[in-house]
Amino acid sequence: MSMTPGAPIDWAKAACDAVMAAYTPEELPPAGKWHYHQGVFLTGAVQVWERTGDVRYFDYTKRYVDHLVDELGNVVVAKGELDAIQAGLLLFTLEDATGDSRYREAARKLRALFNTFNRTREGGFWHKDHYPYQMWLDGLYMGGVFAARYAARYGEPELVDMALHQERLMRRGTLRPDGLLVHAWDESRRAPWADPATGMAPEVWGRALGWYGVALAEIRAELPEGHPAREDLAAKLGALAEALVHYQDAGSGLWHQVVDKGDRPDNWLELSCSSLYVYSIAEAVRAGAADPALLEAARRGFAGITARVEWDAEGRLVLPDICIGTGVGDYAHYIARPVSRNDLHGVGTFVWACMAMDRVD
DSSP states (O other), X not given: OOSOOXXXXXXXXXXXXXXXXXXXXXXXXXXXOOOHHHHHHHHHHHHHHHHHOOHHHHHHHHHHHHHHBOTTOOBOOOTTXXXXXXXXXXXXXXXXXXXXXXXHHHHHHHHHHGGGSOBOTTSOBOSBTTSTTEEEHHHIIIIIHHHHHHHHHHTOHHHHHHHHHHHHHHHHHHBOTTSOBOSEEETTSOSTTSOTTTOBOSOOBHHHHHHHHHHHHHHHHHSOTTOHHHHHHHHHHHHHHHHHHHTSOTTTSOOBSBTTOTTSTTOOBOHHHHHHHHHHHHHHHHTTOSOXXXXXXXXXXXXXXXXXXXXXXXXXXXXXXXXXXXXOOOHHHHHTOOEESSOHHHHHHHHHHHHHHHHHO
């Protein structure tokens, strides 16, 4: 590419354009599925449309949804997992833009899934049916933000209470004294990774902690002014931002796959978690929950990510160093995970980071 983008919004457009050139909406991987991979990328594309007015980003998103939501609002989802909920965030945008009631009906069907999920004794959602009794940080973003937004739009405050309850349980099970949170917690203590005394996972995995930060920011954004949880979530987001800055790599401005063990030679810098941390820190400052001086850490992180960007033969953006989807495990498990290029986990979260920097700069 003859000239790299300058402003964050231009980076966001370049990232979206690269994925849109590579895949039709129907082909977005995993093709033909209602899935959070596509939802993460397309919630970024929606922000670019809202910011620029360029209808290409809206039309692309609508085509993905319309391929999977029929005229009755039916949507085929993987039941028994929180990951199935996240792409439902797109439905609110489409209902607002088109007035088509089938999007609200599809959202209603997704909302009904909360009543079917298995739970811990205290009401915490299992991350998936085949991970019994386990709560993963990822799940708070995957389900909680949709629940809070649905509650705000359609008048179901009990959904906010549910999401806040999930956050409290998850935090209690995973928070460490240094302010970081491990990937998961197992009520049963039977998972091979679970501490036999506490049920805690052994490591702080980058992207899972990033999902948690985004969930704090976005659930808070759905709460009305004066809601008692707004201050609590802001304080937690601010504390997380402070903790994250402590573990930022000095040379690159990025963060490691296993966040607190950057001194190990086999650990590596990972771009999706770095993007999520840029987002979380910027939003913490914007919410008045963190010292404005922390914006410098977000800027260094953003510069570190863009410094890693490559360009293909057609001049399209290529984002490397993205961990593929990952379960819970020990240090060796995370370090051995394959990396990919332009994986939607990474491109989508990079677009979010761009939009967060656009809002504060």
